Amino acid sequence: MKSVKQETVLLTTSGDVVVARQKVRQWAMEMKFTLVDQTKLVTAASELARNALDHGKGGQMVIEHVENSIRNGLKLVFEDRGPGIPDIEAALRDGFTTAGGMGLGLGGSKRLVNDFQIESEPGKGTRITVVRWK
Amino acid sequence: MSKLPEMISKHQEAIRADWLKQMSGAVRRADLMSNEEIDSQSRELLTTIASGAKSGGITNLDGPAWTPAREALAAISASRAKQGFTTSETAIFVLSLKQPLFAMVRKELAASPDAVFDEIWKATLLLDNLALITADAFQTTREKFIARQQEELMELSTPVVKLWDGILALPIIGTLDSARTQVVMESLLQAVVQTNSRFAIIDITGVPTVDTLVAQHLLKTITAARLMGAECIISGVRPQIAQTIVHLGIDLANVITKAKLADAFALALQRTGKTVVAMDSGNAKKTLFKKEE
Numbered sequence: 001m002k003s004v005k006q007e008t009v010l011l012t013t014s015g016d017v018v019v020a021r022q023k024v025r026q027w028a029m030e031m032k033f034t035l036v037d038q039t040k041l042v043t044a045a046s047e048l049a050r051n052a053l054d055h056g057k058g059g060q061m062v063i064e065h066v067e068n069s070i071r072n073g074l075k076l077v078f079e080d081r082g083p084g085i086p087d088i089e090a091a092l093r094d095g096f097t098t099a100g101g102m103g104l105g106l107g108g109s110k111r112l113v114n115d116f117q118i119e120s121e122p123g124k125g126t127r128i129t130v131v132r133w134k
Numbered sequence: 135m136s137k138l139p140e141m142i143s144k145h146q147e148a149i150r151a152d153w154l155k156q157m158s159g160a161v162r163r164a165d166l167m168s169n170e171e172i173d174s175q176s177r178e179l180l181t182t183i184a185s186g187a188k189s190g191g192i193t194n195l196d197g198p199a200w201t202p203a204r205e206a207l208a209a210i211s212a213s214r215a216k217q218g219f220t221t222s223e224t225a226i227f228v229l230s231l232k233q234p235l236f237a238m239v240r241k242e243l244a245a246s247p248d249a250v251f252d253e254i255w256k257a258t259l260l261l262d263n264l265a266l267i268t269a270d271a272f273q274t275t276r277e278k279f280i281a282r283q284q285e286e287l288m289e290l291s292t293p294v295v296k297l298w299d300g301i302l303a304l305p306i307i308g309t310l311d312s313a314r315t316q317v318v319m320e321s322l323l324q325a326v327v328q329t330n331s332r333f334a335i336i337d338i339t340g341v342p343t344v345d346t347l348v349a350q351h352l353l354k355t356i357t358a359a360r361l362m363g364a365e366c367i368i369s370g371v372r373p374q375i376a377q378t379i380v381h382l383g384i385d386l387a388n389v390i391t392k393a394k395l396a397d398a399f400a401l402a403l404q405r406t407g408k409t410v411v412a413m414d415s416g417n418a419k420k421t422l423f424k425k426e427e
């Protein structure tokens with residue numbers, strides 16, 4: 001996977017989640033993703049950015065246009081130095097929440113993208129990487 | 135050693151006069167800025183550039199000697215961003231200093247063509263750097279400005295409209311995941327009580343993203359409205375939003391949704407015992423809405 005360009009969005013306030021969504025929408029439009037794919041990417045970004053902010057106590061999103069030998073993709077990496085996720089499998093289960101949410105953010109965003117990877121270490125933080133290919 | 139710093143200091147007023155004289159319509163934008171403003175901006179900028187060059191040299195603009203110039207550029211960018219200038223118009227304002235500066239170099243060093251070339255090259259680099267600083271500062275201001283506008287948009291109160299006896303509509307525009315959601319939803323519930331309405335149409339055509347937080351707010355409102363005897367209809371569900379909701383796994387099975395506000399209205403009318411009929415052409419006496427028999 002080769003990087004074409006990338007940009008970082010800090011996630012420290014609720015307004016930053018709005019900015020993150022707008023950046024993703026803008027990049028997905030520039031890369032000529034379909035309207036449905038744009039919406040999927042923006043919604044996944046919204047979920048993961050808010051998780052990094054609410055559960056991870058703030059962090060950042062790196063947005064990256066990537067390409068491999070056959071296609072282009074939009075890659076998003078969400079990183080925080082929060083408490084981490086002790087049981088990733090449980091966290092991914094639909095309806096699982098520790099904060100009174102709907103518990104659909106992780107599982108849902110996984111279904112909205114093509115590649116989905118969680119790295120998390122209790123006490124150290126969480127990194128979630130997603131890619132949607134064109 | 136470059137002679138530029140010394141030359142700029144010495145001929146500052148002449149350079150500035152030349153600069154203002156040559157400033158083209160596009161750079162000047164008399165429609166956006168007054169003469170006094172451009173006069174004071176150009177004076178301040180040239181003074182700070184002269185002092186920066188004199189004590190800090192012209193190759194590295196990061197040091198403390200250049201701080202006043204950087205701040206002046208940031209202030210100019212900020213005011214121009216607010217006045218509606220574009221990025222390039224703002225950068226060109228700085229770049230348009232090239233011509234008067236080059237002219238001055240040519241005049242001062244007329245005896246030595248090599249030196250002229252050398253100093254013009256250095257002046258080019260200097261002004262390109264200053265233009266870059268300007269463009270960066272402009273961008274930053276614009277982003278802050280946009281973020282503030284967004285915040286204001288989020289704070290906009292969403293009006294609850296009475297469409298018909300017993301039917302309310304709440305057209306939501308903007309982000310729905312902020313604190314304002316609570317306010318908006320509460321005002322809807324209050325209006326339901328006050329108007330004794332049986333139907334409340336929540337139109338989300340103007341909501342750019344429906345994620346789980348937005349859905350949760352909507353579902354809570356629907357449940358609360360039900361407890362007060364009113365049914366909510368969600369309208370303005372665009373196809374791409376519908377797909378995303380399904381992927382997220384949000385269960386809207388118990389919620390009435392419609393693609394268009396008009397469909398939601400027709401349904402609410404029907405459920406309250408009214409119906410929409412077309413007017414016969416030529417017969418103006420017929421009413422648009424008539425009670426169902």
Ligand SMILES: Nc1ncnc2c1ncn2[C@@H]1O[C@H](COP(=O)(O)OP(=O)(O)O)[C@@H](O)[C@H]1O
Pocket residue numbers: 047051052055056080082083084085091092096097098099100101102103104105106107126346
């Ligand atoms: N970045 C994160 N840091 C720590 N915990 C997280 C993070 N993201 C998700 N979690 C945990 O996973 C749970 C499920 O997340 P999610 O599916 O988004 O549901 P919700 O946010 O509605 O609770 C959260 O309640 C939280 O306990």
Ligand SMILES: [Mg+2]
Pocket residue numbers: 047050051101104105106
């Ligand atoms: Mg979540």
